[in-house]
Every structure is written in structure tokens, then in C-alpha cells.
Amino acid sequence: MAEFSKFEILKEVEILLRSRDVANLLVNCIKKLCEKISEDVRIMSFCGTHEWSVTNYGLRSLLPKKIEIIAGPGCPVCVTPSYYIEELIKLSMDGVQIYTYGDVFRLPAVKLVRGAKSLEDAKALGGEVRVVTGLVDAIELAKNCKDSIFVGIGFETVAPGYAHAILKDLIPKNLKILSLLKLTPPAMYFTVEKIDKDEKPLSGIIAPGHVSTIVGAKAWKKVAEDFRIPIVVAGFEPVDILMAIAKILQQIISGEAKVELEYTRAVSYDGDLRAQKLLSSIFEAKEDAWRGIGFIPGSGLRINEGYRRYDAFEYFNIEELRKSEWNYDLNAGCRCSDIVLGRAKPTDCKLFMRVCNPENPYGPCMVSVEGTCSIWARFGAKEFTDDILEELKLR
Amino acid sequence: MKFIKLSHGSGGVEMGDILSKLVFSKVDEKLKKVENGVGIDLPDDGAAIPLKNITNDYIILSTDAYTVNPPFFPGGNIGSLAATGSINDVVMTGGKPIAALDSIVVEEGYPLDQLEIIVDSMIDVFKKEGVALIGGDFKVMPKGNLDKILITTTVLGLAKKPIVDIPKDGDVLVVSDFVGDHGAVIMLLQMGVADKASELKSGRLSSDIKPLTRLLPLIDRFLDEINAARDPTRGGIAGVLNEWAKNSGNLIVVEDVPIRDEVRRYAEMLGIDPMYLASEGAAVFSVSAEVAEEFVEDMRDLGFENAKIIGKVKKSEKYKGFVLKKTEIGGFRLLEPPRGEIVPRIC
Amino acid sequence: MCLGVPAVVVEIDEEKGYAEVDYGDGVLRKAFVGISLDRINRGDLVIVHANVVISKISLEEAEEIMKILKEIALMSDEEQKLSKN
Incomplete structure (x- = not known):
């Protein structure tokens, strides 16, 4: 039996972090800070889970018009190239057992492969696909089974778990990992560098809280310094995010551009050193393809030479995606790349809710529950909710 | 005879034996038919219900097929679910359930002792609710052609006036209990802990399966003030509210829907929204604002101590059919209709 | 990008680096400890992401936040009182 008193403390904190009173006060504070800033404020919530909280709690409907929250590319599912899904569909139909996360299960490929456009389709057509909550589940299920692949998608957060299982040899011989892991700091640098030259640059970034538990707040320092952008590492409760926004505004007002830590209860400046070491000893960082964005140097993790026997690439002869083949990655007319980079809103895309819906x-971007388009489709854009509130005089 | 054979569903002696053992012998004589009618007291092609001595104006009928994987879960099994589910559908249409038909399809090789527990649970619910089991069907499918068991129940009820769900502008929404318990438990079992049944028993999550017949006096009293009533099963409360908004052309605003802490935590763990998880023992009502408070109090007096007001129905020119949710921190977001399968997410 | 869920560590297998955690529903589930094992003890509150323990929640920091937020919440009470008067 767990110690429930711990949950009680957590519950108390959660109640406050989701409290209407606290949020109201912070919103007032944000409004006052905004008055001191003349230009529009564009803040990127880099991480998909932040975007989820922003929408789920209706934060945009509370913020002053001047502040725009833009969703960044922080969803490891949406940025997984179609090519790998297509390869997995084939393997699943050739009798290889595939274990995958729920959102990867639904991720559509661009090409139709043997009648299937996703692993979900593949399953319906007889492919061997099963949804799991993580590698631990896959290990349990794969024991004494046939050749299997765990689709190793994720960022720095889940990567140490895979690394740990490999290092401690906890994985049955018949289960191989297809590491499609991605690293966030290179992606943030790449994104900000791209948008920096745009007409409307970013005013601040809410940095991913859970990635930071591993890489530490220090990982974002270079972006803050090179592009002079305030960055706040935040937790995922609505009050966390409001606090981070207030901190960014304060930095803008005082002309600062540094990395600040809001998520102190889980993140340190240095991160977890063992996890960082685990990653560098099991994996090697490679140039990797981000769906809709392109190849980013040093942004992908593959299992290194010493641990090849765990590697699905090796065992199943899966070839890596070549740079020359990358351009087919998005369907014609799809603006996911602009949306992922925060350059366009889903409503700017002609396909949104016409051809493309959940x-x-x-x-x-419509696939993962935290993909920007999916979130906008399901919860509605700010303008939309604003309009309803206006009509009903609910504010 | 320890497991189900194809011959049990072939209409012969074996079938007669198994039905008599599983069903007929367990239903009270009185409940084998509606008074003065014909039922499984004399198993025939159909059952007969005399209408001449019934004063109510409407017959309410509801049928539903139940499949649940796994068939046994904390708080009940497919048998209790099949009986309760259709009873609740009748109650939510304003009817007092009086008779039921069942159709059990079972896979060859299914353990008989388990089947017996399932059927007992179903009969038990009907018995407790005074619902006559007046007929049914029993079939066996070859192994591999069916996943264990499927039960269809049809429940018949009587009502002075059926509740047709059209929430009106100005209505207040009331929920009878916590929502999402059943959906959370089934999801829990499907996500790899099915083999941890013993732990689940010590766990704090169990299905909320219960007949809603206790609400009948309330429905009776407020019949003219109730504009919609539904039990939020598949699709959860989000599903019901979206259907209501769409069908009535109104806009619905909800807040503070009661969700048990364990369910909320579990849903957060999988990254799913408990507003979409099924309940099997909760009801949502849309009632006139004038009686809302009284309605909730009466509901609590009937034993639904968690009953509360969760929202309002409003007329909208531009946004017909939408459901808006006021969030914990006072922001607003749309509550979308359920789509696709509920799958856990990594991010 | 990374859905993190708080859980209490109930059991630790030091050798394999497994933790058995309770997410609050009373069911024990396995998770890998990806971070330094010496940071994690039985009874700790941790954050788990996709079966991997990624951080320990610092109760001191949590209580600190609670203190600040309670003050903020109190301020809001006072503000309301002021506006009502």
C-alpha cells in the first residue's frame, strides 16, 4: 500500500495550482504587466503537453488580447516521419509483433501500404499491433513470444528508461527497440533560428518541464543567449503556466533574456546526471528527420555500436530515411510544417476541418491528441470561444 | 459438463437442460411472466402481456447488446451490466421496468461455472428490481467466432409520459452521481492489469453499475419539468451533452462535473479525459430552472448524495449545438463530442 | 510532449532498477528508474512518464509553492472583500 499522505500533499498543491482565485490574481498581474509593454507578445509553448494544458484549461480565454500563445513542435508523435510508420506497417503484416503507444497507433502515413495508412489500419487488416503504455508493458507481453518491435518514440524523458532497460539487459531477446528518439534542445534552437528571421519574432518561450527534469534548465541557455529570448521552464498545471507567462513578461519589461525556473518542484538547473550519462553511453546522436520540419543536426538518438543486438534497425534490416526522400513527408496542401514552427495557425490552413479533422x-498535427490542429479542432480556437462568451455574456 | 459445447446451443436436450439449469430454475415463478400474461413459465416463441389491466399510457422498450472485455470486472460482470443497462435505458425514458427478454450468445469452450455466475448476476438484478424475465434465447458459437460472450437484453417498461430528450433554453443540468467510474475500470483492465485481479480488489476503483429505478419517484414527481434524462454510458457525459446540444439546437455550458479523485488521477495517468468515460449507474437530467434546487434535494434524499447541478442550457443564435466547459480556473473551452477509440497517449 | 504523472514509490528493485509505483488508484505498476537510483526511495513522490520515473517531486519545493500560492489566494480574498465594500 502506498503512502497516501504523499498524495494528500500533492492534492493540496494541485488544488492550489488549479485554483480559480490564484489564477484570477495571476491573470490580473499579467494584465498589469502587459500595460507596460507596447508591442504584441508572442510566447511559444514548446511542448505539446503545455499546449494541452493551455487549451484544456481554457487559458487563452483568460489572457489579454495582446498575448498570443503559439504551440511549438514539442510532440514526438507528430514529428515522426511517415516513412518509419510505413516500414512498421509492412513488418506488422509480415508477422512481426509491434508494440506502440496509443497516439503512434493512430498516426497516419502518407503512402498507402498494403491497404493500410496507419498501424491502426494494419491491425484491422490482420497486422500484429498492440497498444501499450510503455516499454515495461511491452517487455511483459513479449516474453516467450515471437519477433517483436517496440516503437521507441519519445524525447529525453523516456529515453533514459529505454537506455536503462538496455544497459541492465531487461529486454527479452525477441524484442527489439526501434529508436526514433528525438532531442529537444537542438530542435528548439533550429525552430527559433528559423522564426527569428520572420516578421513577427518570438517574445518568449515556455520550455518543456519534463524534458528539463533530465536535461536540466541549463539546456536552454544557449537559445536564450543567442537569440535574446526570455525562457521559463514551467510545470503543467494552469497556474504553473500563468506564472511562467508573468515571468516572461517581467523579463521583457526589464530587458532581460535568461532561463528561469518555475517548475522547481521537479526540475534542477543541471538535470539528472545519471540519465544524461545513460543516454550518451547507449545511444549516439545523429542528424534526424522531423516530419514537416526537415533534418535537424544532432537531433535524433539511435542505439550505438555496442548495443546493436537490441536494435530493430539492425535486426530487421530497416533502412534509415534518406535526406533525398524526405520531401514526400507531408500531404499536398498540408501546412503542418508552418504550424509546427508556429508560423501559421491551424485556421490558416485550407484543409483544416474541411479535408483534415480528428x-x-x-x-x-491532427493526429496526436496534443498536435496543435487536433487540439484546435477539439477545443476550438481562442477567437471562437471568445465569440461564444461574447454572445452569451458569460465573461 | 464443465465448459460450453456447441451442442448446448443446438436447440436439443442439452439446450433444454442448460436453460433450465441456468435460467428457468432461478427465476421466481411470479417473475416468469407479467401478471396474467405468458412468459417463460411456458417457454414459447414469444411472451404475452395483457394490457387490459394496465392503466398507464405508454409502453417503453429498450434493447441493447452487451460485450465487455473482460466479462468480469470490479463491481460487476457482463450479466449484471446487461440487466442494469437496459433497465436504466427504460428508466431514463421515464418508464417503470416490468419485463425483460435476454439473448445470450456464448463461445464454445467457455467455462460453465463462469457462465453460471454471469447468468446468476443478471437474474439477480432483475429479481431485485422486480422485473419479470419473460423470454430469451441462447446460442453457442464455434470457438474463435466470438470473443467469450455476448448478451442482449430487451427491457419493457410503462410510463405515464415518455421523456423525450429536448433540453429547453434556461434548463438546468443535474447529474445524480460521480461519472466515469465504469469506463475507468474497464480501461484499467484493458491496459494490462487484467492479471492483477487481486490488487484491483484492494484498489479503490470499481464499476458504478447500479439500477436507476430508485429515481422513478423523482421522475414521477417532476415529470412535467424534466426535459431530458439520460444515463451517460458509452461516450461519457461529453457524449450525452453534445447529443443534447445538437438535437435541441441549444448551447450547453457545464462546469464542476463530479469525478471521483481516483478516476481523475487514473485518467490523467493515461492522458484521457474522464468526461468521455462511461458510467453505468449515473443519470443526467435537464430540468426547468425553477425546480432545479428542489429536484437536486429530492434526489439526494433518495440516496444520491453526490447529486449536483452541473450546468445550463442556453439559446444561441450563432453557436447551436456546442458544449462549452468552464474550466477549474475559470477559463472556457469547447467540450467536443467523443470521436474514435479512447487510446492512452504518451504526450 | 511528455505527459508526466505523479506516483508514490512503493517498492524498489535496486538491482534491476525497477520501481513499483502507485498512481493513486491502488494498483501497483512497474516503472523503470531512468534517473539516479540514489535519488529515489520508498515512499517518495515521483513523476512517471510512459513507464519511466523521470523525476522526484521535492516536497520542500511543493510546500514552498503552497505557501506562496496560499498567500496569493488570501490576497484574492482580500481583494474581493475590498471590491465588495
Whole structure:
């Protein structure tokens, strides 16, 4: 039996972090800070889970018009190239057991492979696909089974778990890992560098809280310094995010551009050194393809030479995606790349809710529950909710 | 005879034996038919219900097929679910359930002792609710052609006036209990802990399966003030509210829907929204604002101590059919209709 | 990008680096400890992401936040009182 008193403390904190009173006060404070800033404020919530909280709690409907929250590319599912999904579909139909996360299960490929456009389709057509909550589940299920692949998608957070299982040899011989892991700091640098030259640059970034538990707040220092952008590492409760926004505004007002830590209860400046070491000893960082964005140097993790026997690439002869083949990655007309980079809103895309909707996702941003388009489709854009509130005089 | 054979469903002696053992012998004589009618007291092609001595104006009928994987879960099994589910559908239409038909399809090789527990649970619910089991069907499918068991129940009820769900502008929404318990438990079992049944028993999550017949006096009293009533099963409360908004052309605003802490935590763990998880023992009502408070109090007096007001129905020119949710921190977001399968997410 | 869920560590297998955690529903589930094992003890509150323990929640920091937020919440009470008067 667990110690429930711990949950009680957590519950108390959660109640406050989701408290209407506290949020109201912070919103007032944000409004006052905004008055001191003349230009529009564009803040990127880099991480998909932040974007989820922003929408789930209706934060945009509370913030002053001047502040725009832009969703960044922080969803490891949406940025997984179609090519790998296509390869997995084939393998699943050739009798290889595939274990995958729920959102990867639904991720559509661009090409139709043997009648299937996703692992979900592949399963319906007889492919061997099973949804799991993580590698631990896959290990349990794969024991004494046939050749299996665990689709190792994720960022720095889940990567040490895979590394640990490999290092401690906890994985049955018949289960191989297809490491499609991605690293966030290179991606943030790449994104900000791209948008920096745009007409409307970013005013601040809410940095991913859970990635930071591993890489530490220090990982974002270079972006803050090179592009002079305030960055705040935040937790995922609504009050966490409001506090981070207030901190960014304060930095803008005082002309600072540094990395600040809001998520102190879980993140340190240096991160977890063992996890960082685990990653560098099991994996090697490679140039990797981000769906809708392109190849980013040093942004992908593959299992290194010493641990090849765990590597699905090796065992199943899966070839890596070549740079020359990358351009087919998005469906025609799909603006996911602009949306992922925060350059366009889902409503700017002609396909949004016409051809592309959550039941029939056309582009990757509509696939994952935390993909920007999916979130906008399901929860509605700010303008939309604002309009309803206006009509009903609910504010 | 320890497991189900194809011959048990072939209409012969074996079938007669098994039905008599599983069903007929367990239903009270009185409940084998509606008074003065014909039922499984004399198993025939159909059952007969005399209408001449019934004063109510409407017959309410509801049928539903139940498949649940796994068939046994904390708080009940497919048998209790099949009986309760259809009873609740009748109650939510304003009817007092009086008779039921069942159709059990079972896979060859299914353990008989388990089947017996399932059927007992179903009969038990009907018995406790005074619902006559007046007929049914029993079939066996070859192994591999069916996943264990499927039960269809049809429940018949009587009502002075059926509740047709059209929430009106100005209505107040009331929920009878916590929502999402059943959906959370089934999801829990499907996500790899099915083999940890013993732990689940010590766990704090169990299905909320219960007949809603206790609400009948309330429905009776407020019949003219109730504009919609539904039990939020598949699709959860989000599903019901979206259907209501769409069908009535109104806009619905909800807040503070009661969700048990364990369910909320579990849903957060999988990254799913408990507003979409099924309940099997909760009801949502749309009632006139004038009686809302009284309605909730009466509901609590009937033993639904968690009953509360969760929202309002409003007329909208531009946004017909939408459901808006006021969040914990006072922001607003749309509550979308359920789509696709509920799958856990990594991010 | 990374859905993290708080859980209490109930059991630790030091050798394999497994933790058995309770997410609050009373069911024990396995998780890998990806971070330094010496940071994790039985009874700790941790954050788990996709079966991997990624951080320990610092109760001191949590209580510190609680203190600050309670003050903020109190301020809001006072503000309301002021506006009502």
C-alpha cells in the first residue's frame, strides 16, 4: 500500500495550482504587466503537453488580447516521419509483433501500404499491433513470444528508461527497440533560428518541464543567449503556466533574456546526471528527420555500436530515411510544417476541418491528441470561444 | 459438463437442460411472466402481456447488446451490466421496468461455472428490481467466432409520459452521481492489469453499475419539468451533452462535473479525459430552472448524495449545438463530442 | 510532449532498477528508474512518464509553492472583500 499522505500533499498543491482565485490574481498581474509593454507578445509553448494544458484549461480565454500563445513542435508523435510508420506497417503484416503507444497507433502515413495508412489500419487488416503504455508493458507481453518491435518514440524523458532497460539487459531477446528518439534542445534552437528571421519574432518561450527534469534548465541557455529570448521552464498545471507567462513578461519589461525556473518542484538547473550519462553511453546522436520540419543536426538518438543486438534497425534490416526522400513527408496542401514552427495557425490552413479533422487526420498535427490542429479542432480556437462568451455574456 | 459445447446451443436436450439449469430454475415463478400474461413459465416463441389491466399510457422498450472485455470486472460482470443497462435505458425514458427478454450468445469452450455466475448476476438484478424475465434465447458459437460472450437484453417498461430528450433554453443540468467510474475500470483492465485481479480488489476503483429505478419517484414527481434524462454510458457525459446540444439546437455550458479523485488521477495517468468515460449507474437530467434546487434535494434524499447541478442550457443564435466547459480556473473551452477509440497517449 | 504523472514509490528493485509505483488508484505498476537510483526511495513522490520515473517531486519545493500560492489566494480574498465594500 502506498503512502497516501504523499498524495494528500500533492492534492493540496494541485488544488492550489488549479485554483480559480490564484489564477484570477495571476491573470490580473499579467494584465498589469502587459500595460507596460507596447508591442504584441508572442510566447511559444514548446511542448505539446503545455499546449494541452493551455487549451484544456481554457487559458487563452483568460489572457489579454495582446498575448498570443503559439504551440511549438514539442510532440514526438507528430514529428515522426511517415516513412518509419510505413516500414512498421509492412513488418506488422509480415508477422512481426509491434508494440506502440496509443497516439503512434493512430498516426497516419502518407503512402498507402498494403491497404493500410496507419498501424491502426494494419491491425484491422490482420497486422500484429498492440497498444501499450510503455516499454515495461511491452517487455511483459513479449516474453516467450515471437519477433517483436517496440516503437521507441519519445524525447529525453523516456529515453533514459529505454537506455536503462538496455544497459541492465531487461529486454527479452525477441524484442527489439526501434529508436526514433528525438532531442529537444537542438530542435528548439533550429525552430527559433528559423522564426527569428520572420516578421513577427518570438517574445518568449515556455520550455518543456519534463524534458528539463533530465536535461536540466541549463539546456536552454544557449537559445536564450543567442537569440535574446526570455525562457521559463514551467510545470503543467494552469497556474504553473500563468506564472511562467508573468515571468516572461517581467523579463521583457526589464530587458532581460535568461532561463528561469518555475517548475522547481521537479526540475534542477543541471538535470539528472545519471540519465544524461545513460543516454550518451547507449545511444549516439545523429542528424534526424522531423516530419514537416526537415533534418535537424544532432537531433535524433539511435542505439550505438555496442548495443546493436537490441536494435530493430539492425535486426530487421530497416533502412534509415534518406535526406533525398524526405520531401514526400507531408500531404499536398498540408501546412503542418508552418504550424509546427508556429508560423501559421491551424485556421490558416485550407484543409483544416474541411479535408483534415480528428476522425480523418490528413496531416500529423491532427493526429496526436496534443498536435496543435487536433487540439484546435477539439477545443476550438481562442477567437471562437471568445465569440461564444461574447454572445452569451458569460465573461 | 464443465465448459460450453456447441451442442448446448443446438436447440436439443442439452439446450433444454442448460436453460433450465441456468435460467428457468432461478427465476421466481411470479417473475416468469407479467401478471396474467405468458412468459417463460411456458417457454414459447414469444411472451404475452395483457394490457387490459394496465392503466398507464405508454409502453417503453429498450434493447441493447452487451460485450465487455473482460466479462468480469470490479463491481460487476457482463450479466449484471446487461440487466442494469437496459433497465436504466427504460428508466431514463421515464418508464417503470416490468419485463425483460435476454439473448445470450456464448463461445464454445467457455467455462460453465463462469457462465453460471454471469447468468446468476443478471437474474439477480432483475429479481431485485422486480422485473419479470419473460423470454430469451441462447446460442453457442464455434470457438474463435466470438470473443467469450455476448448478451442482449430487451427491457419493457410503462410510463405515464415518455421523456423525450429536448433540453429547453434556461434548463438546468443535474447529474445524480460521480461519472466515469465504469469506463475507468474497464480501461484499467484493458491496459494490462487484467492479471492483477487481486490488487484491483484492494484498489479503490470499481464499476458504478447500479439500477436507476430508485429515481422513478423523482421522475414521477417532476415529470412535467424534466426535459431530458439520460444515463451517460458509452461516450461519457461529453457524449450525452453534445447529443443534447445538437438535437435541441441549444448551447450547453457545464462546469464542476463530479469525478471521483481516483478516476481523475487514473485518467490523467493515461492522458484521457474522464468526461468521455462511461458510467453505468449515473443519470443526467435537464430540468426547468425553477425546480432545479428542489429536484437536486429530492434526489439526494433518495440516496444520491453526490447529486449536483452541473450546468445550463442556453439559446444561441450563432453557436447551436456546442458544449462549452468552464474550466477549474475559470477559463472556457469547447467540450467536443467523443470521436474514435479512447487510446492512452504518451504526450 | 511528455505527459508526466505523479506516483508514490512503493517498492524498489535496486538491482534491476525497477520501481513499483502507485498512481493513486491502488494498483501497483512497474516503472523503470531512468534517473539516479540514489535519488529515489520508498515512499517518495515521483513523476512517471510512459513507464519511466523521470523525476522526484521535492516536497520542500511543493510546500514552498503552497505557501506562496496560499498567500496569493488570501490576497484574492482580500481583494474581493475590498471590491465588495
